[in-house]
Amino acid sequence: MKKIIVFAMALMLVACSNSSDSSKASDDKVSIVTTSFIGYDIATQVAGDKATVDNILPWGSELHDFEPTAKNMTAVNEADLFIYLSVDLESWVESSSENDNALNLSKSYTLEEHEHEDEEVEEDEHDHASLHFWSDPTTYIQLIEATEERLTSIDPDNKEYYEERAEAYIDEIEALHEEFNEYTHSLTDPTIYFSGHSAMDAFAERYHLTITSLSDEYRPDADLTAQQIETLTNEIESSGSHYLFTEELVEPRVAKQIQSSLKEKNYELTILELHSYHNISKEQSEEGITYADLLRQNIDNIKQALGN
The missing domain is CATH 3.40.50.1980 (Nitrogenase molybdenum iron protein domain)
Structure with missing residues (x-):
């Protein structure tokens, strides 16, 4: 009888342990590190509560003058997703720009067609783009889509969640763009x-x-x-x-x-x-x-x- 009780208690302990491990796994979130408000905004709007987003650029500081610390670089290299603007603007990212976890926003869009002075500007690979490409809302929408696609590849279990949030944010920006x-x-x-x-x-x-x-x-x-x-x-x-x-x-x-x-x-x-x-x-x-x-x-x- 004692052996049966001991065996039953052992089974309960194993079950509790497995339950705890499962709970921890379900609580794991995608870790995202960004270098700017732009990356941070897109990541938080798309990822919602499925990720932790750390913007290493201090709030209120100048983007062009930022220099990362050793702690920043460790966070960059260990993150599931690292979102940066461009090597041109952020030369310090060059050492991490080719990492598997990196998403270069300046390479994540093509210029949409639009008319200007009775001439149609054809879609191209950034011939008319600027260092500050994100200020065009039609480009920003593409950056949202690129981030959503990358998040889905990292965390496919939450694909629909990311898609819905990205679509809602795109709709908000699209409405403002069309009106203006x-x-x-x-x-x-x-x-x-x-x-x-x-x-x-x-x-x-x-x-x-x-x-x-x-x-x-x-x-x-x-x-x-x-x-x-x-x-x-x-x-x-x-x-x-x-x-x-x-x-x-x-x-x-x-x-x-x-x-x-x-x-x-x-x-x-x-x-x-x-x-x-x-x-x-x-x-x-x-x-x-x-x-x-x-x-x-x-x-x-x-x-x-x-x-x-």
């Missing part, structure tokens, strides 16, 4: 003025929007001359526009300088933000701000500047 595309095509030479570095060329090209900026340099710390500032000030005044855009996460020092200069002439100027999606603040990350939210904000601000 129709709006800008109804205008003749829509032009806005920007007091920062030029980082929205893909966005401007998509919507046939002219963004007159202070500098063609993509770096926010590019040197600006007094002549550049004076030229932009005169262009704003000559155009009759009363709006000036500035980039995110930086003190709009130059924009305020232009605003003050024009105010001396009794010319009112309102400063608005044109977000290029490089990064968001810590507070915005806690609020769950998404690319779609920022796209909607950009659209609303541009409409305000164009008087609609």
Whole structure:
């Protein structure tokens, strides 16, 4: 009798152990490491609660100046999925760019056809692409699709979950794109003025929007001359526009300088933000701000500047 009881207890222990192991396996999540808000946004929107997503770029910091730590690189190499923008923008990723777990977003899309000045731009392999390719929402949609496909290959058991979340996010961005595309095509030479570095060329090209900026340099710390500032000030005044855009996460020092200069002439100027999606603040990350939210904000601000 004692042998039977001992044997039964042993079976129970084995069963409990197997149950515990099974529970742990079901709780395992895909580990994703990203290098930017762009990768982080796409990963979190598609993966939902099936993955842990670690963005190694600190919130509120400058994308172009980031240098990874040894701990960052360990996380990159050990992740199930490593999402980065491009080697051109993030030269430090080169050593990990060919890893099996790496997804290069700059190689994950083709430029969609669109008409520009009565000429059709054919789909190509990035002949018209820019360093800041993600600012075109039609490109962003392709980045979502590429991420969903990679996640599905890593975690096929959750294929339908990833597909549904990707489709829902794509629908949200697609609706914003179609509405704004129709709006800008109804205008003749829509032009806005920007007091920062030029980082929205893909966005401007998509919507046939002219963004007159202070500098063609993509770096926010590019040197600006007094002549550049004076030229932009005169262009704003000559155009009759009363709006000036500035980039995110930086003190709009130059924009305020232009605003003050024009105010001396009794010319009112309102400063608005044109977000290029490089990064968001810590507070915005806690609020769950998404690319779609920022796209909607950009659209609303541009409409305000164009008087609609």
